Amino acid sequence: MPGALVTGGASGLGFAISRALVERGFEVWIADIDEGAAAAAAAQLGPRARPLWLDVADRAACDSAAAAVTDLAVWVNNAGILRTRPSWEHPADEVAAMFAVNTTGLINGTLAALAVFRARRRGHVINIISLAGLVAPPGETVYAATKHAALAFSTGTLLDLRAAGVRDVHISSVCPDGIWTPMLYDKVDDPQAAPSWSGVMFRPEQVAARAMTLIDRPRPILVLPRWRGALVRTFDAFPRLGLRLAPLVMADARRKQRAFARKGRPPA
Numbered sequence: 001m002p003g004a005l006v007t008g009g010a011s012g013l014g015f016a017i018s019r020a021l022v023e024r025g026f027e028v029w030i031a032d033i034d035e036g037a038a039a040a041a042a043a044q045l046g047p048r049a050r051p052l053w054l055d056v057a058d059r060a061a062c063d064s065a066a067a068a069v070t071d072l073a074v075w076v077n078n079a080g081i082l083r084t085r086p087s088w089e090h091p092a093d094e095v096a097a098m099f100a101v102n103t104t105g106l107i108n109g110t111l112a113a114l115a116v117f118r119a120r121r122r123g124h125v126i127n128i129i130s131l132a133g134l135v136a137p138p139g140e141t142v143y144a145a146t147k148h149a150a151l152a153f154s155t156g157t158l159l160d161l162r163a164a165g166v167r168d169v170h171i172s173s174v175c176p177d178g179i180w181t182p183m184l185y186d187k188v189d190d191p192q193a194a195p196s197w198s199g200v201m202f203r204p205e206q207v208a209a210r211a212m213t214l215i216d217r218p219r220p221i222l223v224l225p226r227w228r229g230a231l232v233r234t235f236d237a238f239p240r241l242g243l244r245l246a247p248l249v250m251a252d253a254r255r256k257q258r259a260f261a262r263k264g265r266p267p268a
């Protein structure tokens with residue numbers, strides 16, 4: 001049975017991806033810093049799921065995890081944290097924590113998996129980035145910086161692999177819009193988090209299902225939904241246009257966020 005490991009697999013999108021991988025016949029290691037949550041998640045998914053305590057910021061621990069998984073075929077770097085503020089208001093430890101998990105953690109996981117995959121000359125790393133990896137919205141700027149770096153590392157490493165003649169090791173990056181997960185549960189009333197409501201609010205299962213399509217057909221970057229990728233890339237290509245439109249986009253996002261809070265949230 002092929003093995004898969006999902007970082008941050010105990011909650012939200014990571015849990016949905018773990019469930020989808022179990023359903024596709026993988027033996028899944030639910031690797032999370034929250035040991036109790038990982039155990040509970042694995043128990044819920046049945047005998048093909050195993051809990052693993054892992055802090056992705058610890059490179060050696062990621063290496064050990066990759067070596068421990070039997071027949072490792074897929075490694076999903078999903079663990080992430082979001083803190084919202086204008087960039088200058090983040091305490092230094094908050095900036096460091098976001099980079100440690102979202103960027104260094106993803107790099108650690110990718111390199112740990114690649115050590116196994118390059119030796120076998122096959123395998124697939126799936127990196128969960130964000131639409132914030134393509135554009136930096138106000139209030140989520142530092143988070144976006146961590147995700148831009150994570151995306152650059154992912155696409156650059158894929159080029160390194162191909163330049164080294166490695167054909168059957170893949171790195172796919174997923175850039176989803178907002179997802180209704182515990183990451184956002186305490187941010188419905190936070191105006192700094194409004195960008196998360198600026199477009200589509202997915203259910204984790206929807207994003208997990210799209211991520212599963214990558215198993216059969218790896219892609220360098222999968223943006224969800226696709227039209228949002230085109231839109232945010234326009235802002236990136238024309239920054240002055242982005243600056244001019246940002247107040248309108250943010251006002252609309254805040255309106256959607258308030259409506260979401262008012263109408264009642266989908267079940268957690």
Ligand SMILES: NC(=O)c1ccc[n+]([C@@H]2O[C@H](COP(=O)([O-])OP(=O)(O)OC[C@H]3O[C@@H](n4cnc5c(N)ncnc54)[C@H](O)[C@@H]3O)[C@@H](O)[C@H]2O)c1
Binds near residue numbers: 175
């Ligand atoms: N929720 C959204 O709107 C959204 C949108 C786009 C991308 N994302 C990304 O999706 C991924 C999953 O987020 P989510 O929304 O499911 O959040 P979540 O908070 O529900 O889950 C994150 C999981 O990561 C774990 N984690 C945190 N730090 C860790 C560490 N150091 N080592 C191992 N595990 C750790 C947590 O314990 C938790 O189980 C993240 O990378 C996030 O940035 C989320």
